[in-house]
Amino acid sequence: MPRQTPDSLRSETPRAKGRPRKDPALSEVRARLIRSGLEHLTERGYSAIGIDQILRDASVPKGSFYHYFQNKEAFGLALIDAYQAYFADLLEGAFDDQTLAPLDRLRLFIQRATEGMARHGYRRGCLVGNLGQEMSALPESFRQALTNVFEDWQARTASCLSEAQDAGQLTHSPDPAALAQFFWIGWEGAILRAKLEQGPEPIRLFADLFFSMLQEGEPNR
Amino acid sequence: MPRQTPDSLRSETPRAKGRPRKDPALSEVRARLIRSGLEHLTERGYSAIGIDQILRDASVPKGSFYHYFQNKEAFGLALIDAYQAYFADLLEGAFDDQTLAPLDRLRLFIQRATEGMARHGYRRGCLVGNLGQEMSALPESFRQALTNVFEDWQARTASCLSEAQDAGQLTHSPDPAALAQFFWIGWEGAILRAKLEQGPEPIRLFADLFFSMLQEGEPNR
Numbered sequence: 001m002p003r004q005t006p007d008s009l010r011s012e013t014p015r016a017k018g019r020p021r022k023d024p025a026l027s028e029v030r031a032r033l034i035r036s037g038l039e040h041l042t043e044r045g046y047s048a049i050g051i052d053q054i055l056r057d058a059s060v061p062k063g064s065f066y067h068y069f070q071n072k073e074a075f076g077l078a079l080i081d082a083y084q085a086y087f088a089d090l091l092e093g094a095f096d097d098q099t100l101a102p103l104d105r106l107r108l109f110i111q112r113a114t115e116g117m118a119r120h121g122y123r124r125g126c127l128v129g130n131l132g133q134e135m136s137a138l139p140e141s142f143r144q145a146l147t148n149v150f151e152d153w154q155a156r157t158a159s160c161l162s163e164a165q166d167a168g169q170l171t172h173s174p175d176p177a178a179l180a181q182f183f184w185i186g187w188e189g190a191i192l193r194a195k196l197e198q199g200p201e202p203i204r205l206f207a208d209l210f211f212s213m214l215q216e217g218e219p220n221r
Numbered sequence: 222m223p224r225q226t227p228d229s230l231r232s233e234t235p236r237a238k239g240r241p242r243k244d245p246a247l248s249e250v251r252a253r254l255i256r257s258g259l260e261h262l263t264e265r266g267y268s269a270i271g272i273d274q275i276l277r278d279a280s281v282p283k284g285s286f287y288h289y290f291q292n293k294e295a296f297g298l299a300l301i302d303a304y305q306a307y308f309a310d311l312l313e314g315a316f317d318d319q320t321l322a323p324l325d326r327l328r329l330f331i332q333r334a335t336e337g338m339a340r341h342g343y344r345r346g347c348l349v350g351n352l353g354q355e356m357s358a359l360p361e362s363f364r365q366a367l368t369n370v371f372e373d374w375q376a377r378t379a380s381c382l383s384e385a386q387d388a389g390q391l392t393h394s395p396d397p398a399a400l401a402q403f404f405w406i407g408w409e410g411a412i413l414r415a416k417l418e419q420g421p422e423p424i425r426l427f428a429d430l431f432f433s434m435l436q437e438g439e440p441n442r
Binding site: 043044045047048123124125129130132133134135136137143146147150178179181182184185186187188189190192193195196197198202205206208209213 | 264265266268269344345346350351353354355356357358364367368371399400402403405406407408409410411413414416417418419423426427429430434
């Protein structure tokens, strides 16, 4: 599983702003392009953004872009990879925290992700949700890439829920895989609404009812 | 509350294809533009679609477009209105069916909406979800319009859930307004995933767990 320092990609902290990525496997220019692409695509989506705008914001000449990426489609797929790696770290950072009870790890992820949205005034959503919503207008190659990301996130979440089950944190006996998919379905809806309402309330409401369901409900699957 | 025949707008049935809208309050040309716009925006979103493409598919010259709509923004707002009216009918058709128990009315809405997606090969999603996802790239005037639509759908759904509560269909005593918002948050996520996976499974999973939560869970709000 790829491990990267989230800050190197997301450019969400003052520290990361304008600094080249240190990973020797990626050139500084490629890293700047990825960072600019992630910022634009999490905020505005694929269709609304032109390569020219990304190049301008990354201060990269057009020729350099095509040195690293064959076209916008290849760039989009690289952005999905980068976002998956960043998010893998975010999820691992919470789910691997053995000092917390399993359900509190999921709560920690939600809290950190919400803080990330707050830092950008709830303008930036989830790259995978944005692209999933746009799928009918995107290159067909994106479909499997996006599905793979959701399946990765769901598998990690299902593990966390299994641990919760083993720890006696779930009142009943739901299927962790189904619950994890339910979580990610609702999560993307909650991010969409948080962007629309420019605040955390939809995420909070979704999380509250999801946890109450886990602890007091009994999915009939 | 505006009442319209859904077929007149959604152009989802063979009957409606290529036929002018009969409502005397709207001209035939305007109705063709709205229909074409709804088809394009539910499938590909606002940013990916140009007015030229909508005009071509509606066989309407550019001059006529600007007779009816000042610009793309005004057209987008008219599409939100039209979609809200169409969806109000869809919801009312299910929620007002007194032959069904309240929760079965919500199930009927889900079934009909899923059938609607299936008719288009799961390429077309929810106009309001698409635009909500794109909000950061859209005219600011869309934000309130989209929020109003969600609030309308949530209020109708909350009424249905209140009736379910009165009818003893809910095991515990959730807050219908919070549950209705939870439903619409999850619903938009489920539609997104159904488009991505090109099938009904995400909607089915979301609905199954939502109903199990209603009948066996107890939201802690």
